Amino acid sequence: MSELFDLVLLALLITIALLVVRARDLLVAAIIFSGYGLGLCLLWLHRGAPDVAMAEAAVGAGVTTVLFLVAIGVTGRKEK
Amino acid sequence: MTQPQNIPKIPAAGYELPLMLLTGLIIAGCWALIPGALAGRAPEFSLLQLAPGAWLLLRIDPLGVLFTATITPLWLLALIYSRGYIGTAHRDRYYLVLMLSLPLALGVAWAGNLLTLLVFYELLSVLSYLLVVHEETPTAKAAAAKYIVYVLVGGSCILLGVVLVFYLVGGQTFAAEPMLHAGLGWGYLTAIFVTLLAGFGVKAALVPLHGWVPDAHPAAPAPFSALLSGVLVATGAFGIIRVTHQVFGVELLRELGFMHWVSPLAAIGVLAAAVAAARQDDLKRRLAYSTISQLGYITLAISLLGQELLVGALLHISNHAMMKATLFFCAGLLLRRAGVRRVSEMAGLARRLPWTMAAFTLAALGMIGVPPLAGFISKWVLGMGTLATGQPLYLLVFMGGSLLAAAYLLPVVYIAYFREPVEEEWKNKAITERGAGWMLIPTLLAAAATVILGVAATAPGLPLSLARVAVSPFW
Amino acid sequence: MLPEMLLELRPNLDYAAVVVLFCIGLYAVIVKNNLIKKLLGLNIMETAVFAFIVTSGMVEGGAPPVLGPGVMPPLASPLPHALILTGIVVALATTALALALIIRIYLQHGTIEADQLRELD
């Protein structure tokens, strides 16, 4: 069970990462990246690292994403 | 044909008389050495060390005294002659160099070792360039250039030879005993002989190294031509004597057999140069070839390695110097007074320039070897010497040379005296000997000396006796 | 050879995922033209490395390293966690600065596409 969860999670992370890279719209990419952070958060929890998970949730899913959004707000959301 | 000058009065430089006086003193000094030389003394003076072991050294041996006693008077004659001959152009330079060349010539004569000989010889040669080029006409410059090339190449050869000797035996003084010995090896000895002979041979107009002579003599001013022919060329011969008799020594040379190569060369020189002389129209050029021929006598005499022959050679050096000086003085007079360079233009000149042509005739006869003039004496001694050494073939050469001398000198006399002048060429020309005293007197003196050297040849203190003393140590 | 390697890898599948993530991130950094995209790639790389370190400190069936009643060994190693906490901050700091630079670049040059910027030089 745990194995399976692990595998699914990892597959999911890889998929999300690919999506982030492939997305043409930067805004979309940033939002997906926030999802990636959440996925990671789960992974950390599963690995017995709640501290890291908490930090990842706040930073990866939260602060980093917001900062990206701010920057995208300045530079425009389309990747040329 | 150059226009004869209308005999402008040459202003005196002011220092000519003191120079003559000085030269006279030097002559007196040189003559004063004769008694000592006759007594066989050879004092030495060291001047300067050039490099470790390489001293500049004077050694006044009889050979040197003979040479100086013979040649120094020529300077005085040339000086006097120059007073009348040399114009104002470059005059200071001319006298300076002329006077400088005298001590250098003395240095050559009195050189105590090979290095000293080389040094003075080189300096004299290089300095002479200024005299050859004196007139600075294109021909003079070309001749001078040729001269300096020959001299420098020759000098370099001598240098090589001298260093070789120095390397092998050190800076030895000239002495009766030869410096080299057979133990040094054939290669070294050959190299030394070839380089030294070639080096001095250039100056001594040894055929085939004579190329500069026919050009330099006509180009130079007459008084210097006289010196050139009488003295400078003779220094080459003098050098050869030093080399053959004091560096190598007769025995070594006989052993090595180099002279079998030199003698024919010199013989060819005697004859070929004489033939060439006969073919020249330019008087000074003819005289120059004559010099080559006469120097051939001397070289030949040296190369035959006989005591009497060497005496003859030395004697011929001094006699030839006097005679050739006379001839060149005359050539100068002809040029200055009549504007004539070519033999063919001299027709009838004897009427206008009687003294000149008289002196010329005297010297020419001497040169041919008519007794009792100087030339006869030396040729006689040479002939005797040749017979003494048992090489009669070369006697024929000497005789042939004399005959040929007659062939190239007598026509000149004949033309001057007996051919009718082409009058129109003479119009408006003031050809006269009046006012030519400065040139005429030395000419006549030299002519007189030719007679004296012939008539009184055996008197003690005159060249023959001195030469006998000088060569006696070598045997 | 490759299948054998994969077989060998099976117990370390987590590491394999980490490697894949790392390469995806690196791919974005190298190939993507947009600076923000590059930065996103960089972040993915960073998380991959974090994942690697945390994974190495995990223990089969282990509890979080927080002691307390009912907490029984084995515990996950606390050290990697502490490292990753620091790592996350470093990543955040780098990202923030990079974004600041990107904003400045945009304001100065009007673009954040690498090839256009290269042409500007």
Added chain:
Amino acid sequence: MEIVDPRPLLALGISLACALLVFATGRHYGRRVLWSMGAALLKFGVVISLLPGAMAGEVYLFRLVEFPPGVGIGFRVDLMGLFFALVSSTLWIFTTIYAIGYMRGEADRAQVRFFGFFALCVAATVGIAFAENLLTLFIFYELLTVCTYPLVIHKETPAALKAGRKYLIYTLGGGGLVLLGLVLVQHAAGTLSFGQTGLLAAGAHDGPLGGGPLGGGQLGLIFAVLVLGFGVKAAVMPLHGWLPSAMVAPTPVSALLHAVAVVKAGAFGILRVIYDIFGLELLAQLNFTQALAWLAVVSIIGGSLLAWRQVNLKRRLAYSTVSQVSYILLAASLLNPTATVVAIMHLANQGFAKITMFFVAGAIEQGSGRTEINQLDGIGRQMPWSLAAFTVAALSFIGVPLLAGFLTKWLVILGALEGEAWWFAAVMVISGLLNAVYWLPVVYRAYFRPVTGVVADPGWLLRGPIIACAAFVVLLGTTAHFHLLPFSVASEAARVIWAEVAN
């Protein structure tokens, strides 16, 4: 007998101080002249004060600083170095006087730079002469390069800058080779100090770093690298390209390049390589000098042939330097006592004669703006003193007796014979003749062609040094047996070098 004595440093310091003073206060003509002349005379005094002791067998040592341990800046006055220093400091005096006259018309700024860097160059030369070890030698060798550069490009014209660049590329390349050699020597011998019979002699048998005996290949590499490195400055034939180009510089600079410092520094460096780094015994075994000798022969003949083809007077002078400096190399590579004497002696012989010629060329250029040989018609009548001096120098090179050049020729030939290498003797003779071939036409033109144009009087500031240097050429040629005069110093130096071998 080694004595610690600060005078070597003092000699160097005087020149350095002079440079500083000139840079600081040189805008004022009087001060500039005062500093330059004062320093030149003072330094000559200091250097000459070392002579009696050195001739008596004393060796003055002064170690300044050691930076990498065992490697440092130090000074050691042996006779060979002292000889070089004497030559250069004597010439400095003359060059200074000449330069004062020559540069009169130039802007203050240019003059300050000129005199300042000139002093630096001379300082560097003394440093080279008195170097206690190869590193010190190298330092001053490079300092010389650097300080000469501003002088070469003095005029700041495109041609000058180009020449300067060429000069730098060549000499820095040479410096690089020397540096490489330096490293190799340090590695092989473990020390760089001179003053023993061959630094590498010990290393040839037993490497100090446990590397085993040095192979012939390694030694060959060291020799080649060092000789080529120094050979650049010495203008050995394939490496001579900079020298003719550098002729764009003002005349006193050319004098510096050809006579006082630069070319000599290269030659001196090679002397050090042969006598101090390898040592006579080692080289005698190794036979490397044969190659060097042939290199010198190529330079001697090739330089002369090239000089012959030049129509510009200074360029002809330059190529003739290529030829004449190689006498030193040829002599040094003969490896016998006589040749050693002349290898050292020729430093002075070439220096004085060449500087005379350059001074004359400069005076002509200054007075009439003529630079080509075919413009020199009749100049001998307009500038009789100068051209007389020029003739003396030319005759010296040709090898006319009683002049310095004759001595060189005599001794090299003698040395060649001692070394059983008669063909080098022949080379010397040929070279002398070639010298005649390209110098005599110049003299000839000057005296025997009609005068063209006018020439301004060069003045005694120019004429004086010319005559003095020409007089020196005669002096050098005739004073061999006088104690404390140059030849005795050179021969004593050679004796010391060979005495060490004998022991």
Added chain:
Amino acid sequence: MAAALTVSWSALAAWPHWLIVLILLPLGGAVLTPALYALQRRLVPWWALLVAGLTALTVLPLLWRLAHEGPFSYLPGGWARPYGVELRFDEFAALLAAAVALLAPPVLLFSRRYAARAVPAGRLPFYYTLLLLNLGGLLGLAITADLFNLFVFLEVVSLSAYALVAVGGRPVAELAAFKYLLMGAISSLLILLAVGILFALTGSLNMADVAQRLPALATPAALTLAAAALLVGFMLKAALFPLHNWLPEAHASAPGAVSAVLSGLVVKAGIIGLVRTYQLFAGVELLDTANLGAILVWLGAASVVMGSFFAVFQHDLKLMLAYSTITNIGYIVMGWALASPQAMLGASLHLFNHALIKTTLFLAAGALIYRTGLRTLEELRGIGRTMPLNCAALALGALAIVGVPPTAGFVGKWFIALGALQAGRPFFALVVVFGALLAAVYYVRIINAFYFREPEQKAVVTAREVPWSMLAPVLLLALLCLGIGLLARLPVEFLEPAVARLLDGRS
């Protein structure tokens, strides 16, 4: 007198906490700077200078103790090795620390007037903060003996460096800074990855502990990867060819004082990292360190040649200097990788000396730009006449970096070349010489332009010497370039045992 001095020194050096003070001073000083700015903005430059000065003083007792007692450790928190973080002051740490501490005061003094013009006013406090952070981070990086701590300090250094490149506000600089950041971040990640692998393999982060445990491992691929990641990471930081691309623009477009720090000191962080990598893997037999060395030595040589080669063709003065940094990094790496005692000695010396020289050069160049606003050689021609002292300092620095004896630059190259021979690889001695020659070529271009060309730009003709507070540090450093060369035997004797120790560890 001397005895008393010695006693007092030893007493001073005996205080065990100097090592932590060394990094706390600049870091603490930096932290308080923005607050101080809010209080009294004029004081900020002086404050930074004070902090730097105190740091410089702090390093003295440390050096004294190192010289007399050998390397020593400090354990923050008192946790025994390997449980806590260890700080260790060995000779290599001392080299970088001394360089940082020595160069910080002149750079900051120079900055006072310089930054006022080169940096927008609002950014000034952060300029000083970042400089102090950078220097503090470098010190920490130098003295830490813990792998992860090294990474953390490396990040402090890197982040501040990225920002400092852009602080002047030139558009080029911002782009360069981003490029630098991207490269720097990747290299940091590689290093972190390597730290992770080593940690996974040994369970420890203390360098000495890890080094001790590595030889027992039988995992060649993992070890190779760790070593490779560390090497590539640090090579990127050190800008070794062919990973040098980011450097020239970044160093050239930064403000002068920053360029000095970046080129002189920050790249040395990469070198120290390489040194530490060597120390880590010294005992590992599975991993043929000789092979790594072989690669590095060629890369170093390539850096030497290529750096110089590129520099020759630059027109911008600072770009030239930046490329020369690549060259000199090449020397250091090459010397290090040759792994013979003298080569290592030379590399270590050059690490310090290059920092000194390059700082001199960049500060002097900065001063020129400060006065004229011009950057290319073409524009700056003739500047030697109007700013003689400054240009003299620059010329002296140029001589030093070329390696003209007896300047500081010579000694390092000297020993590297000797070391190449000692290692039996004379080719690299040739590279040293060749590099010096190439360097001479482009520095001659500089000197040529400054002194021997007629000035054309108005700014050049009217330029004056910079104020004393800028000129003094430049001149002082230039003199040090000479002085350190003359006194080189001191550091040589100081470093010899360290090198010997390191090599013993290897063999």
Added chain:
Amino acid sequence: MKKPLVIALLILLALALLAAMAELPAVGQADAPVHTHVSARYIEQGEAETGAHNLVTAVLLNYRGMDTFGEVLVLFTALCAGFAVLLAAARNGNKHYRQPPAPQESGAVPVIAVSPVVSFVVRLLAPFIALFAAYVILKGHLSPGGGFQGGMILGALFIALTLVLGKQYSARLLPVAWRPWLYALAPAAFLVVGMIGLQLTGYFLGYPQEPAWHGVREAMMVTLEIAIGVGGAVLVASLFLALESD
């Protein structure tokens, strides 16, 4: 062109990485060095030595305090770096400064348009989140969480509030005059606590071990936690503000 090459290289890199990682101890093995060496001691004696139940906190604040000090410094550096890069360059007559181009249409649209619902929710939840953050900070040494995590949460909250309420509000929440001091809070706290530790134990960042001093030890840790939390929050929030200001 470029892409296939990069992908090929990346595959090679991946294989190399995999090959290397295959040699690492298998994931989760209890006898891996990671667990048996340093960590073992942390787990066995961490609580006794540090008084922290949360061993991660023990490592962060006690065993590897230097790392955490560095960490806050990194954050501080990032902030200063952000300021140094972003603050207006045009003043002061900087001639290198180029006027920014006119904003483009696509970029002009604010990306983060906050809907009223979100705004309401944020305001509603803010006190609870803050409380949670405080708990995480203060109890960090006992349970999962700690100063850093709490600080990040606090920072995120601040950012959310700023987005929702505007900058005026953020200025009230975080007075401009305090900011420079607050930036320095976290690192300075390390300095102070470290120095206290130096005074008490003879080691920088040392904590007294004797039972009598346990209170002090806890106080020191909590101080650090708070400083990290608050300071971290301020730093993160300021970073956001700095970026957002343009």
